[in-house]
Amino acid sequence: MKNRVATSETSHHDNHAWVHDVLEPDQLAAAKPQFGRRKLGAGTLLLLWVLRIYVLLMILLISYQVWKAFHAKP
């Protein structure tokens, strides 16, 4: 997994000890943990694909409505 591209570093940590006091460790751009990939069960994958197909079918239906709207007799 690609690491997050951190923005510029400021002068040095010695001046910013207070930052560590107010931010939680995983709020620092340079310390964000990578959660890693979750193993998806067959049921979850099926659900995701069914919903993906559902969205595609609905987009087709919307396209049909668009076509109908543009070809409707006044």
Next chain:
Amino acid sequence: MKERYHLRLPAPESLKDLPISKEDLKRAEDRRDVKRHREERRPIKLFWLLLGPGILVMLGENDGPSMISYATTGATYGVGFFLPFILLTFAMAYVVQEMTVRLGAVTKKGHAELINERFGKFWGWFAMGDLAFGNLLTLVTEFIAIRAGLGFFHVPSALSVFGAFLIIVGAVATQRYWTWERIVLSFAVFNLIFIPVAVLAHPVPTQIVKAFFSWGPIPGGVNASFILLVMSNIGATVTPWMLFFQQSAVVDKGLTPTDISHGRIDTALGALLAAIAAIATVLACVPLFTSHVDASNFQGADFAQALVPHIGSIGASLFALGLFEAGIVAALTISLSSAYAFGEVTGRSASINSPIKENLPFYAFLLAAAGIAALLVLIPHAPLVFITLIVNVIAVLAMPPAIVFLLLLVNDKEIMGEHANRPLGNVFGIGVTIFLILAGLTYGILTIFPHLFPTS
């Protein structure tokens, strides 16, 4: 219990050696204030510091097409079923958005970033693609609302659209989440401008109370137009961009698990204010219903013009200003939600606390999304009316997969630990998902078998 992610963080002593970015520094300044006021036990000041994402997401969703949808509802159905129904849709929105507060505060990651990491890039890019497409269409409708609102005051189209784009540029040019948030909040307050408009329409209090208790009447009964308006009202309240925006805004603001209760109050307050503004918009247009004005093909400024004989020119002007506000707040928040998702799936910093010169693609994506939408609005003969009508329906149809990802993430004990959904949360979450899928399927059936329901 499975291993919590924070156990895999570097050791505390090595954390002290980590570099501090400018983004970290700005967030730390905000968090220092929060820490101080929490220690000094100043609850009002603390709430003032922590509110934002919830109110913004809810008032941001009271956007151009939503306000047109509520206006059409009032003009077509008067005081009746839709008043309690709107309240129900905002209750559903709260159930969904509360989960994003927890996800953001616990994981410190945006919605797209989590989908990308936990489910892989394939699903991450799909989610991002759905969002970017839906957001672009929605942004077009926001600029239409801005143009319509200011058009009432004879402001030329190009000037109103360009001016709105400049406001978006100015807000992100602050390069500071806190400042951006306060600028947008100061615009969002004007969503409540629809309340005095409703008062000028002289609604009958007993009718309103009766509607809330009886969920009626439904003039004309349940027919195709009614179902489409139901869909449109759901789409005006529960949409995918809201998930992405609020979770990322919670992260950008720097909220932590300690702030979850404040995040919930912020979201609930936002839902309540947005519901009041939405219901006020319905009530403001009831005079058109009682006067039998056909508002089925009305666009933004048409409502304001048609309302002049009923609520006077001041009321109509307020309505037009409300449309402008709805458009600009949504344009500010939706363009940022697109940029957040882009930053998150491409592994960049997804924060407006990051400096422009070091995170140029993030800012470029944000301004490109807003700029393309602004240009589309100015193209002569572009099918803008159709886009406005269809955008809420698309939101309803795209929502089920988005909520399923949300439910999977918020039930993921490995990343959420003790903040994972409890059984009651899942009952509500799954209930909302099933409701939205059924609404979408009804739309599909209605499209294929248009004569299944009476047409008038």
